[in-house]
Amino acid sequence: MLSSFPFYISLVVIIILLIMLANRIRIAYPVLLVLAGLLISFAPGIPALHIESELIFIIFLPPLLYDAAWQISWKELWHWRRVIGSFAFIVVFFTALAVALAANYFIPGFSLALGFLLGGIVSPPDAVSAGAILKFVKVPKRISSILEGESLLNDASSLIIFRFALIAVATGQFVWHEAALSFVWMLLGGVGSGLIIGFVTMKMHKFLPTDANMDIILTIVTPYAMYITAEEVGGSGVLAVVAGGLLLSNRRLLFLNSRSRLRNVNVWESLSFILNGLVFILIGLDLPQITAELGKTSISDAIVYGLIITLVLVITRLMSSFGAVAVTLIARNYITVADTRNPGAKGPLVIGWAGMRGVVSLAAALSIPTHLGSGAEFPQRNLILFITFIVILTTLLVQGLTLPVIINRLKLTDPDYKLTDEEMYLDLRKQLNRVALQYVESNYRTELDQLPALQQIAQKWRSNLRDQDTDTIDQGFKMVYSQVLEHQRSWLTQTNHNSSAVSEDVVRRHLLFLDLEEEKISYM
The missing domain is CATH 1.20.1530.20 (Na+/H+ antiporter like fold)
Structure with missing residues (x-):
């Protein structure tokens, strides 16, 4: 064997x-x-x-x-x-x-x-x-x-x-x-x-x-x-x-x-x-x-x-x-x-x-x-x-x-679904943003006024609800954000190599976060 x-x-x-x-x-x-x-x-x-x-x-x-x-x-x-x-x-x-x-x-x-x-x-x-x-x-x-x-x-x-x-x-x-x-x-x-x-x-x-x-x-x-x-x-x-x-x-x-x-x-x-x-x-x-x-x-x-x-x-x-x-x-x-x-x-x-x-x-x-x-x-x-x-x-x-x-x-057509998978995905994402925004505004109005991070994500939900050429924006966003993530990886790698004050375990946690971000945008 x-x-x-x-x-x-x-x-x-x-x-x-x-x-x-x-x-x-x-x-x-x-x-x-x-x-x-x-x-x-x-x-x-x-x-x-x-x-x-x-x-x-x-x-x-x-x-x-x-x-x-x-x-x-x-x-x-x-x-x-x-x-x-x-x-x-x-x-x-x-x-x-x-x-x-x-x-x-x-x-x-x-x-x-x-x-x-x-x-x-x-x-x-x-x-x-x-x-x-x-x-x-x-x-x-x-x-x-x-x-x-x-x-x-x-x-x-x-x-x-x-x-x-x-x-x-x-x-x-x-x-x-x-x-x-x-x-x-x-x-x-x-x-x-x-x-x-x-x-x-x-x-x-x-x-x-x-x-x-x-x-x-x-x-x-x-x-x-x-x-x-x-x-x-x-x-x-x-x-x-x-x-x-x-x-x-x-x-x-x-x-x-x-x-x-x-x-x-x-x-x-x-x-x-x-x-x-x-x-x-x-x-x-x-x-x-x-x-x-x-x-x-x-x-x-x-x-x-x-x-x-x-x-x-x-x-x-x-x-x-x-x-x-x-x-x-x-x-x-x-x-x-x-x-x-x-x-x-x-x-x-x-x-x-x-x-x-x-x-x-x-x-x-x-x-x-x-x-x-x-x-x-x-x-x-x-x-x-x-x-x-x-x-x-x-x-x-x-x-x-x-x-x-x-x-x-x-040349088969789908008799059950009028929208393509991508169109259904984008439409459902808008509905999810609307649901999330309504929930926060109804249940966490005070926190929404006081917490900047919550305000930022609420603004993101609102922007996703606007009628616009979502596909074009998404593709441009993916390209730019991917380059930003790659630049961050390079900076982290260089910092890990040059600085003895930074633990490599901490650097790897950040690298994992960047990988998760890149995985996330691939589904957007």
């Missing part, structure tokens, strides 16, 4: 450089990372890589799901709950069924149970890939919310299908009433475990004498506690992390102070950045292991099988996307739906095409045991691994590279 340590450190540097390149050429970084992993895997002298499924399920998946739960808007998630729920559960089941039938028909030796096993593996689209693509293109908020919400829940539903199919393959039988009870317990046990751990964690943050560093450590430990607890009681660890993460995300103002929230954002952005990068480059690096274990099936035949399954996935998702529109148009006559207007074909096309597969599919495939309980080899395990890899690679390359082009050509 120690002899390979320089290699893994080099991987981190390569990941950073590749993501910089992806941002420069404006493509989703998972595409470049998987391709880079492929190329590196063929280089001579590269250490043999064997990815354990537990490495992804236990180390990578909980924090990535937890971070996604913190980032998503609960308001949007609830507003589009029916569409999100249908994609996360119903569409995943129909996708697994379509894959099972196709595999049973086209691939020799594939039973329906094995087909459902493969379907459970490849049915959930990857959230990170879609998010990386949407960063470079403008899409209506409803589309991004549906994709984000779906990705939070579809991992759980697909892994539930995977577990039941694995039992059916291993035992050769499937008892429906036992499966139904297990399914209910996985849902209740997973959600319940996540909510309980989340509630306990919230009380620990609130009542224990923690500081910002301790709060951050607790937020890192929490998703692992949720996942492991749920798995130990037979529930869904994925649902536990999602449910607990949503609970804590919507209560963050009640148990985290401003310093903890500020530092928490910075830590989690860095943690998610490196975890996502490692996962996708490891997918590419795992190719030699997968091909070496392919067995009697030729690589050419395995590639064909993988492309067939990929085609089935793409067609099924597109049909489901347009089918959801048709169901909504019919259902609006009987129930209240989120939007009664006809969404047309553009939105469903984007949602249907955003079906890249990723880390969860690979982890599930790797978790298939090598042998059955009887001691016999698990049937078609190596072929399932290879097909999964082909699905991930093909969807990332084809859909990942073409989705931005499709979005740009469709």
